[in-house]
Amino acid sequence: MPSATPSVSVVVPMRDATPWLPSLLAALVHDWDTGFELVVVDDGSKDGSADLVCRLCAHWPTERWQLLEGKGEGVSSARNQGIMASRADVIAFLDADDRPFAGRLSKPLHHLASNPHLSHVHGGWWRCNAQGERQQPVRPWDEGAGFSWHQFMEHKAVLPSAWTVRRSALLQVGGFNPALRHSEDVDLILRLAAAGHQGDWIHEPLVRYRIHSGNASGRLEPQLKGLLSVIDHHLNTLPNPQVGWAKDQRYSTATWATWQAWQAGNSSLALQLLKGAMASCPYPLVRRPVHLIEAMHRSSMRIGAPFNREHLLASAFWRQAESMLLQR
Structure with missing residues (x-):
């Protein structure tokens, strides 16, 4: 010993x-x-x-x-x-x-x-x-x-x-x-x-x-859904007065996950994650598309990845995402 x-x-x-x-x-x-x-x-x-x-x-x-x-x-x-x-x-x-x-x-x-x-x-x-x-x-x-x-x-x-x-x-x-x-x-x-x-x-x-x-694309969906599940579990421990803050955190985490899937080339997963995020969206209709673009831009810059706004706005992914974001 x-x-x-x-x-x-x-x-x-x-x-x-x-x-x-x-x-x-x-x-x-x-x-x-x-x-x-x-x-x-x-x-x-x-x-x-x-x-x-x-x-x-x-x-x-x-x-x-x-x-x-x-x-x-x-x-x-x-x-x-x-x-x-x-x-x-x-x-x-x-x-x-x-x-x-x-x-x-x-x-x-x-x-x-x-x-x-x-x-x-x-x-x-x-x-x-x-x-x-x-x-x-x-x-x-x-x-x-x-x-x-x-x-x-x-x-x-x-x-x-x-x-x-x-x-x-x-x-x-x-x-x-x-x-x-x-x-x-x-x-x-x-x-x-x-x-x-x-x-x-x-x-x-x-x-x-x-x-x-x-450690990348093959495990992307379980990784992102696992993160969202963990965050949701811990946010559920908050008292009622913090419900608004908890909704913000759920939405910001889900939109980051949406970007992560989109950036990895998995648009169908990105749309699935965005759809799940809408119940927690704290923004008015007019603000939602702008916020998502800003969030995706920040996330790309954080890892040094290029972000082409015009390419995003012209994509089939964005047409479906924008329609989802503007639904009441």
């Missing part, structure tokens, strides 16, 4: 991650001096990911890493399994297809040590292509994102690979909800906030968030 307690446990859930593991572990070594332990949970890989982890970590001291066999029940259960097996008081999450920058572990550890009232800290990230090339920085604090329940509900800015949490806080709220396959991170931050746990931003990028076919 190792005698030294690690400073931080890095929990990595994986499934069929062989393309990403070498760069992930090579980058993690830049924070070797933090004294971390690596806890990898193999959640049903069929591509030899577990064997690759063993080969890549074979020269590491045995107390610095452990490989667990997951139950194949999804990322929430896999992360929970890693949390329970971890030995440190602080948990840093990393997804296997992302790549940490130097300081991914040391900077959150320093911030938590300097601010004992905080339960968790979150850094920024770079959106990257499948090759890991940087495309767009994400700095949620520039848009007013925060960690109180209401602040987070308004922005919903979370990326597990840039998130570090005290183990005691995770255990207090029961970790990730194993019933959730999508937006489990949004749900967990909202439960942390509801329980009074405070968070803070580290105002610099901590990780490359890699966007590739395995």
